[in-house]
Amino acid sequence: MALATVVRSRDMKVFASLAEFGKQSLHKIAQATGLSKDSVARSLTAMSKRDKYPESHLWETENGQAWLRRMVIAMLYEFGVKGNQGAERMSEFLKRIHVDTHIGSSPSALRTIVRQMEEALTDFQREQEAQQGSREGKEREVVASGDETFFNDKMLMVLMELTSGYLLLEEEAADRSYKTWDAKVQPRLQQLGLRVRHFISDRGKSLVKLALSSLGCKAGADGCKAD
Numbered sequence: 318m319a320l321a322t323v324v325r326s327r328d329m330k331v332f333a334s335l336a337e338f339g340k341q342s343l344h345k346i347a348q349a350t351g352l353s354k355d356s357v358a359r360s361l362t363a364m365s366k367r368d369k370y371p372e373s374h375l376w377e378t379e380n381g382q383a384w385l386r387r388m389v390i391a392m393l394y395e396f397g398v399k400g401n402q403g404a405e406r407m408s409e410f411l412k413r414i415h416v417d418t419h420i421g422s423s424p425s426a427l428r429t430i431v432r433q434m435e436e437a438l439t440d441f442q443r444e445q446e447a448q449q450g451s452r453e454g455k456e457r458e459v460v461a462s463g464d465e466t467f468f469n470d471k472m473l474m475v476l477m478e479l480t481s482g483y484l485l486l487e488e489e490a491a492d493r494s495y496k497t498w499d500a501k502v503q504p505r506l507q508q509l510g511l512r513v514r515h516f517i518s519d520r521g522k523s524l525v526k527l528a529l530s531s532l533g534c535k536a537g538a539d540g541c542k543a544d
Contacts, residue, residue: 495523
């Protein structure tokens, strides 16, 4: 078990004992929690340093710690991973709401958590897509949209599932021909167990042909609703 987890568990035991029985001697708290008197003393000193604001005691409880973890992860995901906000700005936010005394809120600590989240999200995506693709005989119909976009000097082919906005495909390509589109889209759809029933595009010739010849579905124009 990580040291931080051990310390947090120790402090919560001591706080719970104080909340239930009130102020006690080190010996009494040690007996109630099963900790040594030295551990209790260290815990009391640490809690005293964290007790800076009227709400500080809330974060010493198990429920309070769970809420803090949820809040920090939600903040990093929404504003860091999705919103591309910097770690310095998010660190300042945590200080302004007075929770930096109870969680690691330095920019470097937040960057580490964001990296861990991005790795976990990649693994989660891979697992979910593998489950979707393994459902034999349960092919799912989707409405998709395809287009090319450019990043620096690279061209990317993008295929999106319109209901959810999920990117089914985002790959670099040398050209935008029908042959290239077909070579990239078909394996991806088979991998995910999907069938396109309506395809939306800018009506480029290669994309219209992809819909009619390869996907076997209707080809709609940007701004039109699928049937």
